[in-house]
Amino acid sequence: MAAKKKLMQGNEACAEGALYAGCKFYAGYPITPSTEVAEIMSVELPKRGGKFIQMEDEIASMAATIGGSLAGLKSLTATSGPGFSLKQEALGYACLTEVPCVVINVMRGGPSTGYPTGPSQSDIMQAKWGTHGDHPAIALTPAYVQEILDETVRAFNLSEKYRTPVVVLYDEIVGHMREPITIPEPGDLEVIDRAKPDCDPEDYKPYDDKHLIAPLAPFGEGYRFHVTGLNHKEDGFPTNDSEMIDINNRRIMQKIDDNIDDICKNDESNLEDAEIGIFAVGSTSRSAKFSVNAARKKSIKAGLLRPLTIWPFPDKAVGELAEKCKVIIVPELNLGQMVNEVKRVAAGRCEVVGIHRVDGEPIKPAQITELIEKYS
Amino acid sequence: MADRYEIRFSGSGGQGMILAGIIMAEAASIFGDKNAAQSQSYGPESRGGASRAEVIIADAGVDIDYPKATAIDCMLALTQTACTSYYSDVKKDGILLIDEDEVTDIPEGDFKVVKYPILRAAREDIGKSIVGNIISLGMITELTGIVSREEMENAVLSRVPKPFLELNKSALTLGFEKASALKKEL
Numbered sequence: 001m002a003a004k005k006k007l008m009q010g011n012e013a014c015a016e017g018a019l020y021a022g023c024k025f026y027a028g029y030p031i032t033p034s035t036e037v038a039e040i041m042s043v044e045l046p047k048r049g050g051k052f053i054q055m056e057d058e059i060a061s062m063a064a065t066i067g068g069s070l071a072g073l074k075s076l077t078a079t080s081g082p083g084f085s086l087k088q089e090a091l092g093y094a095c096l097t098e099v100p101c102v103v104i105n106v107m108r109g110g111p112s113t114g115y116p117t118g119p120s121q122s123d124i125m126q127a128k129w130g131t132h133g134d135h136p137a138i139a140l141t142p143a144y145v146q147e148i149l150d151e152t153v154r155a156f157n158l159s160e161k162y163r164t165p166v167v168v169l170y171d172e173i174v175g176h177m178r179e180p181i182t183i184p185e186p187g188d189l190e191v192i193d194r195a196k197p198d199c200d201p202e203d204y205k206p207y208d209d210k211h212l213i214a215p216l217a218p219f220g221e222g223y224r225f226h227v228t229g230l231n232h233k234e235d236g237f238p239t240n241d242s243e244m245i246d247i248n249n250r251r252i253m254q255k256i257d258d259n260i261d262d263i264c265k266n267d268e269s270n271l272e273d274a275e276i277g278i279f280a281v282g283s284t285s286r287s288a289k290f291s292v293n294a295a296r297k298k299s300i301k302a303g304l305l306r307p308l309t310i311w312p313f314p315d316k317a318v319g320e321l322a323e324k325c326k327v328i329i330v331p332e333l334n335l336g337q338m339v340n341e342v343k344r345v346a347a348g349r350c351e352v353v354g355i356h357r358v359d360g361e362p363i364k365p366a367q368i369t370e371l372i373e374k375y376s
Numbered sequence: 377m378a379d380r381y382e383i384r385f386s387g388s389g390g391q392g393m394i395l396a397g398i399i400m401a402e403a404a405s406i407f408g409d410k411n412a413a414q415s416q417s418y419g420p421e422s423r424g425g426a427s428r429a430e431v432i433i434a435d436a437g438v439d440i441d442y443p444k445a446t447a448i449d450c451m452l453a454l455t456q457t458a459c460t461s462y463y464s465d466v467k468k469d470g471i472l473l474i475d476e477d478e479v480t481d482i483p484e485g486d487f488k489v490v491k492y493p494i495l496r497a498a499r500e501d502i503g504k505s506i507v508g509n510i511i512s513l514g515m516i517t518e519l520t521g522i523v524s525r526e527e528m529e530n531a532v533l534s535r536v537p538k539p540f541l542e543l544n545k546s547a548l549t550l551g552f553e554k555a556s557a558l559k560k561e562l
């Protein structure tokens with residue numbers, strides 16, 4: 001074990017995870033606190049037959065990432081708040097054109113240029129609603145360095161499987177901190193590759209509505225098709241046919257809705273008999289776990305629900321928590337984003353209170369402990 | 377060892393505080409058999425400005441959830457600003473190691489203060505002010521015993537470019553020896 005253990009930074013683990021998943025294309029524009037992902041990919045991809053390109057800005061980076069994927073390569077880009085804002089239009093394009101790709105957003109203080117070296121969790125809602133129109137959203141929220149590696153692999157898997165962009169959201173603390181991790185050997189983690197068509201190129205329909213998710217042909221292998229951000233027909237060409245528009249708009253949502261259990265993933269601790277529930281992600285969930293352990297030592301029945309998939313929102317798990325707890329505490333590094341989702345799901349079944357912080361400092365365990373003790 | 381052992385390295389940007397944190401974490405978790413989490417906090421500038429790195433160490437198999445310091449067992453301060461800003465988290469009977477030329481306004485508290493002209497020793501005894509962080513690592517290793525001298529030496533040498541191995545080895549040894557003497561006065 002000692003041979004493979006390595007002290008690694010969160011962002012390094014992200015790059016390792018992408019390479020493990022078979023990422024062969026990276027297009028990006030460096031930005032603190034995500035830059036290490038780009039740095040490592042720029043060194044590693046050329047060695048492995050991949051391509052790295054630094055684009056002129058984040059809009060172009062997102063567009064190039066989509067292009068790389070359409071050419072058949074697993075593609076990645078990494079950014080932070082201001083860059084994530086710029087990527088939104090093309091991110092919506094990837095949702096509608098159903099192009100798999102992974103977008104890393106290492107969250108820093110905002111709004112605008114904000115606080116580059118300070119942690120934040122204020123892009124939670126942006127990851128769901130940053131781009132316009134009804135669209136599918138998958139976003140993952142790792143909290144430990146090992147988990148960043150594992151969840152980056154899972155992000156590629158979900159993206160390839162469901163032909164949709166996947167966002168990995170983690171805060172500056174987790175992105176820059178270092179922990180000893182084990183690099184998986186090939187075969188240790190599942191790696192999913194996209195389904196390719198086996199039909200005659202003449203018969204290929206990239207948006208065939210006989211499939212919930214049609215196979216995606218890489219450009220350059222003989223399959224010619226049209227890709228557009230306009231609502232399109234099964235062959236990819238634009239359409240004004242309202243029935244066709246309706247079918248496609250519903251199908252891209254349905255492919256996520258029908259597979260919620262495959263996409264959602266939670267880590268639970270001390271929830272069996274919990275009366276005080278905590279719902280937290282990223283570095284804040286680490287503070288929460290510390291507080292839960294401290295509360296348990298005082299025989300206070302506190303427990304933690306830590307979603308690794310924040311979008312689609314874990315309605316089922318939060319609903320179960322609301323049934324059994326008298327209160328759900330939602331600490332988050334923003335002024336109230338997840339807390340309203342928890343309130344929506346709890347629907348009055350229990351009290352829901354937030355702890356919010358936007359001064360560039362983490363939520364301290366003492367802040368959570370104080371609230372746990374108040375409700376005990 | 378308790379559930380967590382907390383160390384904070386503080387100084388100004390460019391003094392190698394983050395590297396010191398990384399080396400301490402590697403000494404504990406890669407060259408030693410403990411668990412460790414290293415984090416940092418710094419401004420947008422790469423030189424100057426307050427810089428701090430924290431390392432939480434726990435026994436192998438013990439999860440380190442909160443990665444930042446809560447009650448510090450040992451803190452290093454290489455500048456007055458860093459000392460004044462960050463000393464208040466040092467716990468009762470904890471150790472505050474200061475550069476005695478730089479930190480003249482020594483905070484009072486129920487912790488132990490260890491004074492040594494770290495940067496001067498780096499400059500004059502070793503000949504490179506840049507190794508102040510390595511001298512500090514040697515001193516902290518000796519003062520805390522949280523990692524062994526051997527684990528620390530392996531960690532330092534694995535991070536240092538070949539031409540500077542001897543330089544860093546001397547700095548580390550100086551740290552071990554000075555702290556060994558100062559420890560007796562605690």
